[in-house]
Amino acid sequence: MNKRLILIIVAVLVALGLGVGAWLYYGQADTPAATAEPVTYSGYDFPASAKEIDWKDREIFKAGLVDSAVGSLKDLSRASTYYISLEIAPDLVSPIKGHQIVRFFNTEKGALTEIYFRLYPNFQGGKIEVSHMTLDGGAMIPSLESADTALRVDLKDPLQPGESLVMEMDFELSIPTEMGGNYGLYGYFEDVLVLDTFYPMIPAFDENGWNKQTPQNNGDLTYTDASFYIVQVKAPADLVLASSGVAVDQQIKGSTQTTVFASGPARDFYLAGSRKFVEINEQIGETLVRVYTRPEYSVNQAYALDYATHAIEILSRQVGEYPYTEFEILSSPMRALGIEYPGITSIVVDEFVDGVELYGMPSEQMLESTLAHETGHMWFYNTVGNDQQNQPWVDEALVQYMTYIYYLDRYGDGDGYVESWKYRWSRVENADIPIGLPAGEYHGAEYSGIVYGRGPLFFYDLENKYGLDTVMSAVQSYYQDHLWGNGTTEDIRAALEDACDCDLSAEFEDWVYEKPYVE
Template identity: 25%
Template sequence: MSLLGTSSSDAWPLRAGRRPFVVLLALILTVGTLVSDAVAAAGPTGSGAASTPDRARYDVALRSDADGGHWTGRQRVSFRNASDRPLREVYLRLWGNGEDGCGTPGGPGAPGVSSPVVVSGVRGGTADPLTVNCTALRIALPKPLAHGKRASVAFDVSITVPDRNARFGREGAVRFLGNALPVLAVHDERGWHLDPYVAVGESFYALTGDFRVRLDHPSGLKVPATGRTWTRPGGPGRTVTLSVAERVRDFAWAAGPFRTATQTSHGGVRVRAYWAPGTSAAGVRLSREEAVAAIDRFGREFGRYPYGEVDLVMTSGFGGGMEYPGLVLLGTTEEGGAVVHELAHQWWYGIVGNDEYASPWLDESFAQYANFRFYGLETDDCWSDVYWPDDGTELTASMGYWSQHRGEYHLVYTAGPCALFDLERTLGPGAMARLLKGYARDHWFGVSTTEDFKRAAQSMTDGDLGPFWESHHIG
């Protein structure tokens, strides 16, 4: 994710030619409101509590209204218990309710009080009332699910796109449906991960799963989506967009009167561009060129992009950028947008996963490091532009900390890349390249932690990296 809107051309270090680490703290402070930390819910813990449920399969069928702002249908989720302990419940995360919580009178789905994402008619378990500000739904299973066994739950879902320009929101005739679909929460040795939603940054944490999605919509709307997509005729005046996505952590889509163009990279990745009326033609052209180059370069550096297709959704007014598996949302001016940073996220969080609430540096700092390397920016003096307000602040802090210290959150985008460039100078460029490619390979479709990365880096040198981690606030 990039935080700042593209209207502040010198404020965000995403393109060549800009000062790489100038950050306008006041803008970060006004982007959104973060909420306080929360502990994971209680649940079975111990050595048998592997990350579960896993191998999820999501089957989704939705139908939209005339402008793509309201979608209704059904969703089925099957899953396996990977833990040695019986699984007695699952949680769905309704991240689309994060901004609005449990709703306001006259809000999405009016009349009455409701949230943008409503789940009803649960089958395959017994649903409790929503918790965590209406972003978590506990479903008790009919009987304990043994290790290695599968079960499923199904439910009706209603999605109303909020009236705000955001990753789950709208801009003009365009609808953005990021984090709109309910997804399974993760349980591990800490219990259930039920962290609160944050408006700046991300709280999202999911294991990979497979999605089969059917989106029925008016033929006047184009619908870019996660996965490999194709269309077929629907009812009168309607089109069905079908998508299959394998080993992804989320599913997002958009809807609008987009213009489109497709180009295949030298490495065989299909880059599909969708842009709204009024988007800068020069910016669209530049973003497409950079996307084609970046998807291949990162494939060489971190491992071949596994999904075959990536969609760029571009508008003139979207604030910054936001990444989803196989799809990125981009505010685009004549100077382009944050396309390289967001495509780097296809590896750092998308393929090599992490708990974005607990360890935001593992995706944002790594994506920004890749972004700077792509543009060949000079980083020898990058620390001169980093404002570190408190020596006690850890780069590896969670969103629970950043939510209380919003003026310091820029560090994951500034100090984080600086630390990785210092590590590159410590290990040597060749060793750093081998470290990142090997680390990505070893965590492909898995989950990264700070301790995992520190161990991998230590294995690349005979010297003790302990002082390095301490001096760079990497706990």
């Protein structure tokens, strides 16, 4: 294939808002051999009430962490801990009944007079209703805000710094069968149940207060602190479940399974399931990589396993060790190419159909680009969090650059991926729009063209000026300095300036910051 034709294909793909990887120049990987291995469970008794919980005992989470990450259990002793139980009906679309117990610490410098929970199913075409809420055993009457996506709980007495409280509640989830807001990530579609941000979730509190704003039209939703999750799922026994974390107990009685998952530290908890899923897996170091899809997609399933294991190995070496003992990939219908969650990613099912072309390219080749990008989010969004609504470039542009690092490391050249950024930006006529705006301030093709196109070109420009080693030193420092915390635009700037030993004011003014309004 000549280079001119290659660039034409790149143009067509990016015009549709799709990522395209350096495989256009380098060919595709060999199909790996992979077989499913049985999973064994160590056993766990899920508590029936808050009184049965030993909040200091975090031994259960060690099963999901590689050796180098176990220290986070002590480092994050004041992170929120959720106990969530779910009952999923056999038809998978009846309302799901849930119960949640969460302990929350005030880790801020001042007292808190209220606490918020985000109710994202109300934005995603479904519905979540919270009832029977108690605070340290006493009944509470919360109120809804932000188009019913934020639940405010006023505290009788201010919660002082270092103090904690325990909140308990019931909730019920309505499951849509038609895709709603946020790319169709929540509901039951084509035999797959996907539960994105389904539970009452405590958001981050920063210099602007609680993150309680109405969701913007672009970008991902969550901005949270790293937390711990123990989740019990009662579901049909033949439902194959994929989730954040690891399964620590599974019991099957008749037609019902009761499976308990432990996850953390993590930004949120994700759950999906299908009766049609089959699994293949492969061990790489301390991490088991697992891929779930339908049996007719076995060819691209094997490709996905190859891409994911290489991405985990490369980014662990380039940035920092992947923290979990599992990484899961599943196929599902959605209005995006892929979406990241802690320890798991969901990829649009179209990319798993082998022997077809998607927008001018073989599906398995598009799959590599998408999967490498979503794997990169395990480092930036999860291990290092950020405000994905108000500073989406902090993770998305950086992960685009890390996907280029994947191709550069694996194939020796990342030019093909760089060309895709350039074409994304050209779709908005190379507009001088800052990459650091809130997601909702981009219109039409601007979000893709600026955040995913111009955004990584900012890092590439710095690479050309100061060298690849300098940029990667900054990335590594940013990662280590904010491990399990949240990073910002200014944190990335500080890491870059420290690495280059230079003042990047001009570069950040040209690329990142909002321009002053001039009449």
